[in-house]
Amino acid sequence: MGVVGERLQPTLFERSHPGRGGGKIPHPPADALARIPEAARRATPPALPELNEPEVVRHYVNLSQLNYAVDTGFYPLGSCTMKYNPKIDEWAARLPGFAGLHPMAPDAVAQGTLELLFELEAILAEISGMDAVTLQPAAGAHGELTGILMVRAYHRDRGDTERTEVLVPDSSHGTNPATATMAGFRTITIPSAADGGVDVDAFRAALGPRTAAIMITNPSTLGLFESRIGELLEATHVAGALAYMDGANLNAILGRFRPGQAGFDVMHINTHKTFSTPHGGGGPGAGPVGVRAHLVPYLPSPRVVREDDGTFRLERDGERPASIGRVRSFTGSIGVLVRAYAYLRAHGASGLAEVSDDAVLAANYLRARLRDAYRIPFDRACKHEFVASASEIRQRTGVRTLDIAKRLIDKGFHPPTIYFPLTVEEGMLIEPTETESLETLDAFADALIEIAGEAASDPAVVTSAPHEAPVRRLDEATAARQPNLRWRGMTGAQTPCPD
């Protein structure tokens, strides 16, 4: 890394010098302070850092250079689909017609944006095999909640009020049980079968008149396609329940498996995974939800409607009375949705199928390259990701998956997801995505194989890693047990930072 000077940056407060600054208020009236009512004036000056402009710019640029991102290197963080985000998406989102549109602009001046949203809904419906899509939810988990609230509305509308349970497999994303709980259901966890797949018989046994929905991730969080998914969906519908598909792993099945067509009733899509919108540090996201025809009345409002004359408008209040209502302000995270649209248009149908094929090929290539150095608990054809385990390495050498992940940082790679799914001991979930070259995949496999060798020959170098990162091994346990969340370095004449 080419970071100039100190790699870890002192805070702006620590760099502050009284009287230094980057700008001045021009021509303040002499009696400026007197114009502010006494009661509204502070007793002491605010504790703001004082620096000049280049100091501030260097501070942030140097901080940004400590980041590891998919734009700086390979990022095989399983379950997260850290694919490269093409810059054409950014270009599209910055077009002034989209970027400058006021969210409260009347429909007449928002026609282009409304048309894009309308078309994006149709494209996502085609991909997912669903009949209609809402773009409102702001993230995947928000999409889950929206989907399950529609399931609840569906059962209630039919007078079917005894359905209080949602079934989820034990390998599910934690958001699935959280969603069910938030929507007022009781979560029933179903153990996985020995082959890593859904235990269809256990699901059958748990299905009944109390089941509102099942929530399934396909391919599963182990990167395995559920080979008995048809049976499971049929049993679900026979029991009168609905099937929710967690679309987190959609990147594996584009153009190959359409969940709606297979019999799922509702699913969400993570645009930041499959359609290359930014994963963004908690910033705005999008988790569109697709539904089959019987759930369309419950979709959040307002939807975009196309009039007979080809113009577009948003639904009016009360136009669709069965709707579960609004789940987000305005019409969703427009900037994110524009990026997803650009990605979809740039690829087209055949390009998207190739995306999934390449993602699956890359994962299987890495699985084959790593199988001698690591245990592969489910060593059969995987989809876009697979689990490797260091359980045997740990038994032999004491080196844990956590240590291997830290050592990978020294080798220049972002570690894979570790200790997820929880069902695999010392697991690491590796998802290369479709956007990496063979050279990159080989370099990553070489690094992991090399670390397995180090674990045997020089375990201390692994257990004390990272050695090359801006910081050494963090004490995560103490950080979590005694979190220190406030900066209190301000001393001297200035007042301390407010709490």
Add this chain to the structure above:
Amino acid sequence: MVPGDLRYTKDHEWIRVEGDEALVGITEYAADQLGDIVFVELPDVGRALDAHATFGVVESVKAVSDLYAPIGGEVVATNDALSGRPELVNDDPYGEGWMLRVRLADAAQAEGLLDAAAYEQLIAEG
């Protein structure tokens, strides 16, 4: 490594029956699998627990897991030390890392749980 005088669940809780009361905690294997434990959430004293009901949550640097009551009863005490020192569960899972003291609804239920040999076999099978 697995104490012989305790009973166990397949979810890795242990129970030590003492008359009509019992102590409950999680096993060394569970604590080791979870890694460094950073937070333990326990029920209020007086709460009635059914067998297999979730009685709390244990959070480690790796994962958040539910805790399950091995058998039914009423909570008569919880280990307050764990709120400040959750690491006791890692350091001494069968001693200072205990979690609940429960007045048992039916002490004979404990007979249905795993004994040390059966539990050892369970964890050996992974």
